[in-house]
Amino acid sequence: MNPLRDTALVFRRYILQTLRNPVWMFFGIVQPIMYLVLFAPLLVKVASSAPGFPKGGAYNVFIPGLLVQLGLFGASGVGFGLISELRMGVIERFRVTPISRISLLLGRALRDVVIITAQSLLLVICAIPFGLTINAGGILLALLLIALIGLLTASLSYTIALAVKSEDAFAPIVFGATLPLLLLSGVLLPLQLAPGWLRTVAAFNPLKYAVDAARAAFNSHLTDIAVVQGFAVMLGLGIVAVVLAARAFGRAVA
């Protein structure tokens, strides 16, 4: 079968499911908005007084991190839906059709990416009245990066879900992995404020490079080495994750 047509077909099924029940999309955006309204204002003074706080102002430093967080949180839980479909036999049913194996993954992950990108855009717009300064190129680059994070995280989430097949096993893995990844990426406060040991540990966290790249993009340093690094890391891991997940979809579903 034609992988493009099949991917579009699967994408359509899942985006319609999401749109029919938009309350979940709303939940996904509530948390970042709360951070924007209830936490970001605390950073204004810190940004101007703390030595080492990156330049660009509180919002231009904080919002890129918040977007990365949105991408990670939004995509890490997508495996829950897959597990309930596994239980209903839906995935098994799909697998006994000629549909291309990679489309089963790509169609769903594309839905996740579209939702996350739309939420990110909404968050950016909401942040402008607070004092976020933007440029079109930087926003575009940042959204592309968030989309990549979404694809990477969703693929990993699906791979884990297909491996463990139960919510009870899936939940602790996902919640256990996302929080340290976030804290070690300088999402809430820039790692420039961190002691040396913490920065050393964070250097092994791929998500840190994504946050650095998003911040550089938001501050109009589009050709900064951080942007190149961030994209390279996310793209490399993204490809690995997609291959892993596509193979997991193709393998036996017990």
Added chain:
Amino acid sequence: MTTAIAPADDAAQAPDGDVAIRTRRLRRTFTTRGRGTVEAVRGVDLEVRNGEIFGFLGPNGAGKTTTLRMLATLLTPTSGEAVVAGADLLTQGGLVRRRIGYVGQTGGSDIIETGRGELVFQGRLHGMSKSQAEVRAAELLETLEIESCADRKTQTYSGGQRRRLDIAIGLMHRPRLVFLDEPTTGLDPQARAHLWTEVRKLRDRGTTVFLTTHYLEEADALCDRVAIIDHGSIVIEGSPDALKRQVAGDAITLSLQGEHENAFAQLQALPFVREASAENGLIRLYVDRGETAMPALMRALDAANLEMATLTVARPSLDDVFLAKTGRSLRDDNPN
């Protein structure tokens, strides 16, 4: 993609045009934590003919579902080979998937989708255009009498409606061979009878049906031929009638007044008794023909001064076949 239903006859005929499924020494082992390697299916040879309802019987854990999942391309056999719907299972999995319908134990429809939506999507997965899929979906909704709930989410369906939808999903692309994994488990008698009718209609339209069940009555009433699997191996295969004849003729079950130590041995030794067993004070004798054996049995009992307390004569059931072949009753549903 405009090629519609990926018609089932797009390749050369099977080596033997009469055969829907043929397996040779199909084996599957699982590696489990703690118990090491478990041999779930150990060398299964099967032949299912085109146009028949083939029942695959066995207790839970006997290897039924593992075998079916291998034939439906969901599990890779550890060894052995098979031709399914005219395509080689190991090298032409894609072709097999185009030609077969598969209805798993858990069904496969999502509770947040409508029945019609699931049917149309299934058609699209098989390469149909939207309008083709809609026409075919309407046709199946009518045939299986689920039009009334077609546009409701499937979470509102009754067990019988859901099962009929599952089967409709498996039939969307007009497969030549359909796998039904325990299609009537959990249904009430009326829904079960309804489903049997649908399965027979399928066969009458030329579709081959391969179903698993642990209901013997179901296999007996519905299937043209059955195979019984136990501990991962085929124990016996044939038409229900032939199996029953082959194992033993009619079953005479009797109990005697008082205690008689030698009674069983005496009865077992009678010339017309083919097999005999004793359990909980009941003696069961298998004879070729109950109606001619009865008078002879009466005379033998008289001669031995034995007096009967109870007596029943029954045509053998598939359970008798299973009992004779494995030494235990399928009804125990023993998961070993």
